[in-house]
Amino acid sequence: MSKPTFVIVGASLTGAKAAEELRAQGFDGRVMLIGAEPERPYERPPLTKDYLRGESAREMAYVHPGGFYEQQEIELVTGVTVTAIDPGASRVTLDGRRTLGYDRLLLATGAEPRRVPVPGADLDGVYYLRTLADCDLLRARLEAGGRVVVVGAGWIGSEFAASARQRGLDVTVLDPQPLPNERIFGREIGAFYRDVHAQHGVDLLLGEGVDSFEGNGAVSRVWTTGGRRIECDFAVAGIGVVPRTGLATDAGLAADNGIAVDDKLRTSAPGIFAAGDVASAWHPLYQRPVRVEHWANALHQGPAAARAMLGQPVSYDHIPYFFSDQYDVGMEYSGYAPQWDEVVFRGDVASGEFLAFWLREGCVVGGMNVNVWDVNEDVQALIRARKPVEVAALTDSGTSLAELAGQPTAGS
């Protein structure tokens, strides 16, 4: 009997970690990892940070060392797009030409930048930042210096702005919200990040969006919704991403803000799984679908999907987590908090070293540590405990977070 074929579509972090896990679990069938990009799988966080600034080598960004896929007998196919899935026949079409049968299929097609829907957005010099190729172009622009307008003060825009300032460029950031990420994290954290950027010389135009880009072939000025004109050498848009669901929905798979999967990462079609940025996964803790667009989710959900493909018991219940580095401000955030009642702090926000907790009905639903380290596990335990905590204890640096979460501590 021939060995089974497991096909993974999308050769980025989710897909690469899934392929690795299949082999780690002893799967000895055929593993095909198919990616549209010309590169072997790489991590994206360096693309707004050290790699963008020219401080780290390309090699550092790859998920695995060269030779890994050959050693593991993973057939890595780069520069090839899966253009169709036939779930009835268990086949995928590659580049619209040849087809390939599968026994299990993982969709790890990720997300792509939301385009700015204004006049002039297709001018040269208006960039997005998702791929290594995008980053190489922007790395060269940072090298050349000049003036850049950043559209969007979310994480990508903010990290790009920080790196551009660190390389000495004049940076203007536009965002229609009054404060960066205010909708997600509230006023205090928004104000903290606004001040961090202002202190580093970024010109923040908050409460204003982009109205149009103008230039003769290439962008040379940006008009804001407030009627201001900003001269620039180039612009970078970071206004969010959209999950790449088209392949799945064309094949009739259920999707709603991402490919719908259960906690075992199974789609609505037998034998087809989805994970990473593209997956809207039923979350056992939150009892609702959650789609996470962050590195740690790709890192863990890819392998979980691999185990599920092998028929192992899986119930993916990681608490969403992400990190961000801007200038000398490092941050980790854990949780899922679309709504909260209040935000409380441990430590002084103005000092730049603090923890913030988002509370809902007295329970911690989100936690952020800024330039304070080795607390993330405790923050996650607090969230998982789902029991009311006393604000006085939570905000008192002398009280152990692990104890508050009911975790055993050293000496207890």
Ligand SMILES: Cc1cc2nc3c(=O)[nH]c(=O)nc-3n(C[C@H](O)[C@H](O)[C@H](O)COP(=O)(O)OP(=O)(O)OC[C@H]3O[C@@H](n4cnc5c(N)ncnc54)[C@H](O)[C@@H]3O)c2cc1C
């Ligand atoms: C610049 C940048 C910086 C980031 N920094 C951070 C950070 O600091 N902290 C953090 O927590 N997260 C960060 N993230 C988010 C993190 O990188 C993503 O969550 C992660 O890359 C998701 O991995 P993925 O494999 O699910 O999807 P993706 O990385 O989007 O990869 C999907 C891959 O699938 C391929 N593909 C799509 N469709 C097809 C098809 N039909 N056929 C073949 N291939 C296909 C795509 O070409 C792509 O290579 C950052 C993201 C970016 C873009």
